[in-house]
């Protein structure tokens with residue numbers, strides 16, 4: 534479902550004399566349907582950079598990323614958009630939303646973009662908001678003023694509202710209390726059970742141990758340190 538081969542990445546610091554920093558070389562991994570793989574490695578090893586490339590946000594220097602058979606490296610923007618709409622779900626640490634859009638519509642939006650009727654999309658969004666313990670009085674309000682943990686749960690609800698075949702999770706339990714963390718771990722387990730391929734960064738070791746089938750250490754992809 535996710536197939537990464539020989540991926541490389543350098544950053545060019547244009548405001549610092551064009552200094553080129555190679556951060557990744559020869560990165561390779563795969564995630565099969567029904568599997569959750571955790572990215573590990575010391576701080577600065579390149580976990581977020583690798584995730585951002587797989588999400589289509591950072592341009593790799595070379596190599597291949599295939600998502601459900603579609604090549605992402607060098608793909609046209611509309612191919613990336615189509616992948617994100619129906620195939621590649623994503624839960625980031627931080628919520629970025631348009632102001633004044635109610636939380637329930639923020640969560641329902643990925644379904645609306647797929648053509649799901651408004652009432653059905655809303656009902657599914659409400660089910661997730663309820664499950665993630667977002668108080669009903671907040672559902673009609675914009676999440677811009679929500680607490681850190683509430684915003685993270687809105688992000689999680691958005692990421693799980695459609696049964697994406699591929700899911701990228703960046704610290705999905707970072708600012709959650711024990712009860713909500715358990716809800717997220719259950720959502721991940723259910724996604725695995727329906728066959729989703731999941732790649733995640735989990736600094737929370739207990740959460741990582743609970744859901745990951747395998748770990749990939751990105752330190753091995755650091756230029757000059759590869760085995």
Ligand SMILES: Nc1ncnc2c1ncn2[C@@H]1O[C@H](COP(=O)(O)OP(=O)(O)OP(=O)(O)O)[C@@H](O)[C@H]1O
Pocket residue numbers: 544554556574575576577578579580581582583
């Ligand atoms: N936009 C950028 N411009 C320049 N360098 C960057 C950029 N993003 C990341 N880097 C560099 O790439 C390397 C890998 O960073 P990355 O954030 O991927 O590490 P990480 O493993 O996710 O770290 P952490 O666990 O601390 O979040 C670091 O040396 C970082 O400074």
